[in-house]
Amino acid sequence: QVQLVQSGSELKKPGASVKVSCKASGYTFTNYAMNWVRQAPGQGLEWMGWINTNTGNPTYAQGFTGRFVFSLDISVSTAYLQISSLKAEDTAVYYCARDGPGGIGPPFYWGQGTLVTVSS
Amino acid sequence: QSVLTQPPSVSAAPGQKVTISCSGSSSNIGNNYVSWYQQLPGTAPKLLIYDNNKRPSGIPDRFSGSKSGTSATLGITGLQTGDEADYYCGTWDGSLNAVVFGGGTKLTVL
Numbered sequence: 001q002v003q004l005v006q007s008g009s010e011l012k013k014p015g016a017s018v019k020v021s022c023k024a025s026g027y028t029f030t031n032y033a034m035n036w037v038r039q040a041p042g043q044g045l046e047w048m049g050w051i052n053t054n055t056g057n058p059t060y061a062q063g064f065t066g067r068f069v070f071s072l073d074i075s076v077s078t079a080y081l082q083i084s085s086l087k088a089e090d091t092a093v094y095y096c097a098r099d100g101p102g103g104i105g106p107p108f109y110w111g112q113g114t115l116v117t118v119s120s
Numbered sequence: 121q122s123v124l125t126q127p128p129s130v131s132a133a134p135g136q137k138v139t140i141s142c143s144g145s146s147s148n149i150g151n152n153y154v155s156w157y158q159q160l161p162g163t164a165p166k167l168l169i170y171d172n173n174k175r176p177s178g179i180p181d182r183f184s185g186s187k188s189g190t191s192a193t194l195g196i197t198g199l200q201t202g203d204e205a206d207y208y209c210g211t212w213d214g215s216l217n218a219v220v221f222g223g224g225t226k227l228t229v230l
Contacts, residue, residue, distance in 0.1 A: 035219065044122060044208065044221060044222070044223045044224045045157075045165065045208055045210070045221040045224070046221070047218055047219040047220065047221065049218075050219075059217075061218050062216070062218070095164055095165070097165075100170060102153065102170075102171070104212070104219075105152070105153065105155075105211070105212045105219060106153075106154075106155035106157075106170070106210035106211060106212070106219055107167075107210075107219075108167055108170065108176070109167070110164040110165055110166070110167075111164065112163075112164050113164050
């Protein structure tokens with residue numbers, strides 16, 4: 001069965017960086033794109049963009065350019081989200097979420113989420 | 121402000137039926153498939169409906185989806201207390217070139 005297992009919660013100071021991992025299993029990693037979704041405390045879902053797992057080419061949604069980087073390690077079927085120059089407003093749960101058979105669109109499978117807390 | 125509009129909350133009694141609406145435009149719902157997600161407290165979203173009205177394996181037929189024009193609807197019958205959760209609609213927006221979500225609807229089973 002498809003599983004996306006994310007790394008654990010992080011507590012970071014403003015200005016620091018964080019790297020969240022998402023290890024996939026149960027399917028061929030390069031057959032489906034990987035999305036990233038943010039959920040701020042008490043708020044809704046916000047799509048951050050996606051990465052083509054064949055080419056490694058990332059696409060960032062508006063508002064997620066510059067400090068956000070999607071990357072892959074295909075050898076271990078893992079996607080990464082790195083956020084630099086962290087701000088308090090980056091405090092959120094970050095989800096990786098795999099595409100469905102129809103290609104890029106609303107995700108099918110979701111990781112369990114990684115809470116990133118930014119506080120001095 | 122979300123691109124897709126959902127009511128903030130709905131409620132109904134156990135055993136009853138509830139519907140949750142999701143309103144968009146021709147650039148999103150009007151020309152793309154809609155998905156629905158259930159998010160139980162403290163957990164990740166879970167896919168309930170995809171391609172407007174299809175249920176993934178394991179999702180009971182108490183959950184249904186429909187679409188008409190630029191709006192979509194999630195229906196839940198035989199409500200159970202375990203259905204209390206936040207529900208989100210999502211689709212692709214061709215103008216924004218982005219996946220867009222509704223703001224979420226909190227379901228209370230009284």
